[in-house]
Amino acid sequence: MVSQLSRITAVSAAALMVTGLLAAAVPVAEATNTAESGVLRRAETVLETTDGIQASHVSLLAPMPAGTPPHTAACDSIGYMRYRSADGPADPQKADSVVVAQQGTFGNAYNSDSVARNTVRAARSAGRAIEYWTLARRGNCLNDDTGFDAAKKAGDYRVAVDYYYRGKEVDGRKFAGFTAVRDDPFTAELGLERTLRDQYDLMLHELPDQRIRQSKVFCDGISMGGLVTGLFASWDFDGNPATTADAGHNQCAGFIAQDTFLPSDPLSLKADPVLALVSGLLVGKTHQAVSAGFRNGTLPRTLDGLPVTPPAYFHLQRMAGLAAHLAPGRESDLLRSVPKDPALETLLNVVHAPSYLDFLAGTNGIRDFRHTNEALLGTLVDNNSANIGLLHVNVGAIAGGPLRPRTFPLPGGLSTVPVIGELLSVVAGPEKRVAPASRTALYTWRNYNDVAGVPFTSPGQEVSDIRDLARQLAQGSPIGYWEENFPLKLLADIILAFGGARDGELANIRYENAARNTTKPTLTVLAGNSPVRTVSAILLPKKTITVPGYSHIDVINAAAVQNDGRLDPSGRHVADFVIANTTR
Missing domain, CATH: 3.40.50.1820 (Alpha/Beta hydrolase fold, catalytic domain)
Known part of the structure; x- marks a missing residue:
């Protein structure tokens, strides 16, 4: 038994x-x-x-x-x-x-x-x-894509920044916030x-x-x-x-x-x-009890109710894609506009801390460096940058400044370790990962088809076009890239x-x-x-x-x-x- x-x-x-x-x-x-x-x-x-x-x-x-x-x-x-x-x-x-x-x-x-x-x-x-x-x-209906639609119409991602992060209205509508759907009984259905x-x-x-x-x-x-x-x-x-x-x-x-x-x-x-x-x-x-908990509100109804997966993170990816789609080479000011929500900051620290010391101290995070809009998107998702393997998209390589190895939560390249290598690579992926090392350099991005000679990756490991990803993430209504709620x-x-x-x-x-x-x-x-x-x-x-x-x-x-x-x-x-x- x-x-x-x-x-x-x-x-x-x-x-x-x-x-x-x-x-x-x-x-x-x-x-x-x-x-x-x-x-x-x-x-x-x-x-x-x-x-x-x-x-x-x-x-x-x-x-x-x-x-x-x-x-x-x-x-x-x-x-x-x-x-x-x-x-x-x-x-x-x-x-x-x-x-x-x-x-x-x-x-x-x-x-x-x-x-x-x-x-x-x-x-x-x-x-x-x-x-x-x-x-x-059906949960797609809960996304508010007003800012994306307005920004694409204007050709300026900052219209969406104003709508989602600065409280500005678009056509008389105001963003209700990332937690607005959290307690909606409809989501339990x-x-x-x-x-x-x-x-x-x-x-x-x-x-x-x-x-x-x-x-x-x-x-x-x-x-x-x-x-x-x-x-x-x-x-x-x-x-x-x-x-x-x-x-x-x-x-x-x-x-x-x-x-x-x-x-x-x-x-x-x-x-x-x-x-x-x-x-x-x-x-x-257990299923009966859990279903009742969703309906009576004693259990969190959306992933926003859990501290590890705030919808603001997936929204940030979409915003980075919008900026990279409309102004790829411009220096990013997106993170300066994003409020420091505790759940979002925790996840950003987990996904982007270069080392255990940085993770514990909250230093050398993604907010601390300069990126073009395209480089910010790449840093958020790429297999040589992000620390969670399941979220990787292999879109190229960071460039434009000095780099240091990432060792949190595990260093890359562990798949070659006998017996346990592949299991260790489950967490952060098998590839080497790097992080920016200069606070003054403006980091740029090399697309998947422009990585020949890059020491920490190779053309066979980069397979997705960051321009396609940016276009997809920038999509607003009627259907976007992520189901945020x-x-x-x-x-x-x-x-x-x-x-x-x-x-x-x-x-x-x-x-x-x-x-x-x-x-x-x-x-x-x-x-x-x-x-x-x-x-x-x-x-x-x-x-x-x-x-x-x-x-x-x-x-x-x-x-x-x-x-x-x-x-x-x-x-x-x-x-x-x-x-x-x-x-x-």
């Missing part, structure tokens, strides 16, 4: 790591799914057409159920970014294939802008019209059931012919999005075990995992009668579902490990330098594809053309897989 209980603990820990950021063959449908979507109205807006790829935003009116706590009208809609060949069919059911992608923790639909474009581009080169849809969870139901309604409305969904629609997820996709496949959407046409796995032709895995019951707890009973009782009761209910539901909870809202997890054990095709693409590959090794399928040099976020953020002259392998693998496994 001790070993059995330890399996429950182990899987919960692994799930928590991946979300950070993170049997038998499944039966086929017995009949056509006749369920109707909850979507009432559709609107599509073309945002841009570049290099033959059209990007549009699709908004679907899908009101929340009666009895839901008060919320804005925007929260009664769901949406997604639609990427397709500009000369391809307008009707998605006539496309050669469609990828439907769930985002990771904190991720909003624009988070996958690069891989969406790269997949469509790779398919175009093969003569195929693939569509790539990046889903925005944004759990796993809501997320899966929204995806199901979206797919039924946009692709009403189930034969098409089963033959050329591929369900995808990055990081935590892979966990959501695995649970989607296992969900019984009509609650009737006698019917399977409505099952999540029968809405997809195949499954894709991008630096993640796709289970609903990773350690097969439900296959063991004793573990099934124990997990159902213990973890199920991420609901803890979703995270808790996933972890407790993996621990065996099958009560209440989780009772419809019926087809255990449907995506993992399916006879349908699956693709798992892993980042070579990501902690996911190491920490989740026992949960990954035997057959995977590893992309060398990529960090966790690079699998969805990599540049279209890599330093070896080839197309982004992440997007290329997805396109090749989809083309090979589309059956009509």
Whole structure:
């Protein structure tokens, strides 16, 4: 029994790591799914057409159920970014294939802008019209993008600085603050059931012919999005075990995992009668208590309620991207405008302290040095700068002044240490990291394709274009890059579902490990330098594809053309897989 209980603990820990950021063959449908979507109205807006790829935003009116706590009208809609060949069919059911992608923790639909474009581009080169849809969870409605929209319209990032940090109004609207959503009861309704139901309604409305969904629609997820996709496949959407046409796995032709895995019951707890009973009782009761805590307000409802992940940090990344997009070479004054909130300062210290002495003393932090706007963004996210491996994007190299090694929390380059090297690299990544050493130099940035000769990195380790990242982070409405007010209910539901909870809202997890054990095709693409590959090794399928040099976020953020002259392998693998496994 001790070993059995330890399996429950182990899987919960692994799930928590991946979300950070993170049997038998499944039966086929017995009949056509006749369920109707909850979507009432559709609107599509073309945002841009570049290099033959059209990007549009699709908004679907899908009101929340009666009895839901008060919320804005925007929260009664769901949406997604639609990427397709500009000369391809307008009707998605006539496309050669469609990828439907769930985002990771904190991720909003624009988070996958690069891989969406790269997949469509790779398919175009093969003569195929693939569509790539990046889903925005309903919590996107809680973002206030007023400042981003106004700044882009004015061509001046300081308009957003004034709105978010200096209390200035834009068109009569004033920013309510980063903690405004923290206690909103509506966020307690944004759990796993809501997320899966929204995806199901979206797919039924946009692709009403189930034969098409089963033959050329591929369900995808990055990081935590892979966990959501695995649970989607296992969900019984009509609650009737006698019917399977409505099952999540029968809405997809195949499954894709991008630096993640796709289970609903990773350690097969439900296959063991004793573990099934124990997990159902213990973890199920825990789930009931946790859900009640979110709804009555005794538990924090968003990540803002936790001291380690303030929304102000992800907002700062977006602001740095906006500044780098509009004025990349200008000396940054952004951090001088950002208030010193204790939670934000703590996280900045963890992510950017060069040494333990600096961490304890609060010295030589990111605020203490001069950067161009582009260099500030690079310093915030790059694999050779930031101290948390799961947040890395490999966008180039800092330049313009003397540098010193980073040794907090661990020095880089530890992956070569025998036996434990890869495990040690989980925390801060395997690459060497450096920090500014001069308070007078103006630090600049060398893009991913301009790092030849840099001593602490190499062209094979830099894979994402900082200009693309800046453009994506600068995106305001209708859908941005980060979901700043991420609901803890979703995270808790996933972890407790993996621990065996099958009560209440989780009772419809019926087809255990449907995506993992399916006879349908699956693709798992892993980042070579990501902690996911190491920490989740026992949960990954035997057959995977590893992309060398990529960090966790690079699998969805990599540049279209890599330093070896080839197309982004992440997007290329997805396109090749989809083309090979589309059956009509």
